[in-house]
Amino acid sequence: MKSLLPYVSTPEDLRALPAELLPGLAREIRDFLIDKVSANGGHLGSNLGIVELTIALHRVFDSPGDAIVFDTGHQAYVHKILTGRRGAFDELRRRGGLSGYPSRQESAHDHLDSSHASTALAYADGMAKARRLVGGDPRPVVAVVGDGALTGGVAWEALNNLGAAKHHEDNPVIVVLNDNGRSYAATFGACADHLERLRAAAADVTVFEQLGLRYLGPVDGHDIPALERALRAARELREPVVVHCVTVKGRGYEPAEQDLDEHLHAIPVTDPATGQPLKPAATTWTHVFSQHLCLLGERRPDLVAITAAMPGPTGLAAFGRRFPERMFDVGIAEQQAMASAAGMAMSGLHPVVAIYATFLNRAFDQVLMDIALHRLPVTLVLDRAGITGPDGPSHHGMWDLAALSVVPGMRVAAPRDAVRLRELLEEAVAHDGPTALRFPKAPAEAEIAATGRAGDVDVLSSTGQDVLLVAVGPMAEPCLGAAAMLSAAGLGVTVVDPRWVIPVSSDLRELARGSGLVVTVEDGLAASGAGALLRQVCPPGLRVLNLGLPCEFVPQGGRSELLAEAGLTGPGIAHAVREELRAWPL
Numbered sequence: 014m015k016s017l018l019p020y021v022s023t024p025e026d027l028r029a030l031p032a033e034l035l036p037g038l039a040r041e042i043r044d045f046l047i048d049k050v051s052a053n054g055g056h057l058g059s060n061l062g063i064v065e066l067t068i069a070l071h072r073v074f075d076s077p078g079d080a081i082v083f084d085t086g087h088q089a090y091v092h093k094i095l096t097g098r099r100g101a102f103d104e105l106r107r108r109g110g111l112s113g114y115p116s117r118q119e120s121a122h123d124h125l126d127s128s129h130a131s132t133a134l135a136y137a138d139g140m141a142k143a144r145r146l147v148g149g150d151p152r153p154v155v156a157v158v159g160d161g162a163l164t165g166g167v168a169w170e171a172l173n174n175l176g177a178a179k180h181h182e183d184n185p186v187i188v189v190l191n192d193n194g195r196s197y198a199a200t201f202g203a204c205a206d207h208l209e210r211l212r213a214a215a216a217d218v219t220v221f222e223q224l225g226l227r228y229l230g231p232v233d234g235h236d237i238p239a240l241e242r243a244l245r246a247a248r249e250l251r252e253p254v255v256v257h258c259v260t261v262k263g264r265g266y267e268p269a270e271q272d273l274d275e276h277l278h279a280i281p282v283t284d285p286a287t288g289q290p291l292k293p294a295a296t297t298w299t300h301v302f303s304q305h306l307c308l309l310g311e312r313r314p315d316l317v318a319i320t321a322a323m324p325g326p327t328g329l330a331a332f333g334r335r336f337p338e339r340m341f342d343v344g345i346a347e348q349q350a351m352a353s354a355a356g357m358a359m360s361g362l363h364p365v366v367a368i369y370a371t372f373l374n375r376a377f378d379q380v381l382m383d384i385a386l387h388r389l390p391v392t393l394v395l396d397r398a399g400i401t402g403p404d405g406p407s408h409h410g411m412w413d414l415a416a417l418s419v420v421p422g423m424r425v426a427a428p429r430d431a432v433r434l435r436e437l438l439e440e441a442v443a444h445d446g447p448t449a450l451r452f453p454k455a456p457a458e459a460e461i462a463a464t465g466r467a468g469d470v471d472v473l474s475s476t477g478q479d480v481l482l483v484a485v486g487p488m489a490e491p492c493l494g495a496a497a498m499l500s501a502a503g504l505g506v507t508v509v510d511p512r513w514v515i516p517v518s519s520d521l522r523e524l525a526r527g528s529g530l531v532v533t534v535e536d537g538l539a540a541s542g543a544g545a546l547l548r549q550v551c552p553p554g555l556r557v558l559n560l561g562l563p564c565e566f567v568p569q570g571g572r573s574e575l576l577a578e579a580g581l582t583g584p585g586i587a588h589a590v591r592e593e594l595r596a597w598p599l
């Protein structure tokens with residue numbers, strides 16, 4: 014049988030295909046996905062589950078004029094294949110290569126770049142309102158949202174707007190609900206329970222209809238003719254409608270269908286024949302955290318854990334297996350996670366909320382006004398902090414230090430190695446107030462022992478007081494490398510690790526006072542992170558150089574290559590110090 018995929022590079026090519034060839038095309042797309050995502054790493058389970066639905070979407074709607082907006086965007090690989098980017102998948106998620114999410118820079122068919130879940134319905138609401146205001150025949154706006162993303166608060170804020178009677182007339186928003194019953198794990202919450210009942214038997218009135226939207230479904234999300242019929246009916250309605258499509262995450266690839274934990278949601282470079290990673294998993298910071306939290310859980314019955322639909326990736330799954338009654342999945346709902354943690358802390362518990370650092374952005378107000386305002390004992394564990402890598406600009410966890418630096422009473426720790434992670438986690442959960450720990454997506458560093466202590470600051474090396482290198486967390490290793498280079502050039506350099514980086518300790522201030530040049534190095538914003546705080550509290554006249562990430566959206570790439578581009582390596586730090594001293598000698 015001749016291959017079809019080479020002849021389908023645009024939605025027009027797809028629409029020209031006879032319907033009887035579509036199942037064969039779907040098979041080829043699945044084979045392509047397994048091949049390319051196994052070779053590069055990326056999101057496999059979600060994309061295998063949305064093959065037929067994406068084919069039907071591009072046959073019924075005329076993208077890009079009819080806007081198809083993907084929520085979260087991790088499930089848009091099929092959309093990219095059908096919109097002319099099949100040839101770019103060999104560079105998937107690499108520096109300068111194909112984004113793992115929709116990208117407006119890549120294609121007019123892509124409408125939003127952010128990978129933060131639950132916002133697509135709001136975008137669709139806004140786009141439809143604008144199209145009506147601009148006048149003419151507003152083209153349909155289709156929001157493709159997963160059952161997991163539908164547990165996010167902003168999705169319900171959007172439904173509240175879409176269903177409002179005021180916006181009913183001629184409102185071409187079509188919500189395509191891709192319901193596979195899973196986020197990473199099975200999707201949690203009342204909405205998920207409602208969808209499960211709808212999947213089992215169409216209810217008389219759905220929650221969507223009670224909110225004023227129309228409802229079509231449930232539709233078999235792998236039956237292309239049935240999907241096309243439902244999507245055409247939705248398009249003709251010209252009023253807000255939910256098309257409830259039932260799919261299987263990982264469909265058509267046994268290792269994904271058999272992975273009952275996560276259906277191979279996100280995979281590293283993998284053997285396509287087995288679905289197993291090609292390289293054995295290294296001991297990561299997440300592993301160290303996960304194990305130590307279980308140990309602490311034995312000692313502290315007041316410790317509880319909260320996840321926003323990511324028990325596996327954040328390391329809380331082990332705690333949940335050990336203490337099932339003390340682990341709470343709240344759905345993709347970081348704001349709920351923080352405010353609920355506040356309620357728990359007010360009631361005698363010490364919650365540990367584990368999320369990716371980038372998703373803290375969404376819950377900043379709850380951290381500030383619900384946890385910190387009440388000075389509550391809640392510990393935030395911010396995984397994937399700093400440069401994450403292939404997930405690109407909306408996934409780098411690079412705003413947390415800047416954000417938390419303005420939260421009164423918040424204490425933030427940045428462990429440099431696994432030993433410090435265990436120590437600092439213990440100190441955090443022992444603290445009667447808000448704390449946070451942050452660590453990167455990386456193998457846990459080999460132990461970096463201190464050579465001495467200055468109060469609560471670890472001294473890692475010292476050849477003199479000309480330059481004080483203040484290393485934030487895993488920047489300790491490159492700072493030690495820079496110190497060796499600078500010392501070899503005759504400079505006296507001391508490297509310290511403050512362990513608790515916010516607020517700035519008096520011991521660190523004392524160390525700074527005695528130095529010719531203070532250099533802070535962080536895997537966070539140079540201008541407004543921990544280093545900026547130190548600059549603020551140091552006596553005027555003291556020279557402070559803050560090294561870190563630029564206040565820019567850092568592209569995708571390998572963590573090491575992006576850190577090198579930011580100068581956050583031994584040679585890079587040494588070069589920056591030499592340049593500073595060349596311009597302004599001590």
Ligand SMILES: Cc1ncc(C[n+]2csc(CCOP(=O)(O)OP(=O)(O)O)c2C)c(N)n1
Nearest residue numbers: 059128129130159160161162195196197322
């Ligand atoms: C605000 C936010 N929190 C967490 C995540 C991490 N995340 C990415 S995909 C995903 C699960 C999405 O489930 P669903 O929407 O059902 O899509 P599926 O993968 O099942 O197709 C999560 C939790 C995110 N992208 N954004």
Ligand SMILES: CC(=O)[C@@H](O)[C@H](O)COP(=O)(O)O
Nearest residue numbers: 085087128279326397404454
């Ligand atoms: C889409 C999303 O937000 C997650 O799936 C994320 O991509 C996972 O990142 P890790 O692969 O670092 O766990």
Ligand SMILES: [Mg+2]
Nearest residue numbers: 159160161195
């Ligand atoms: Mg899902």
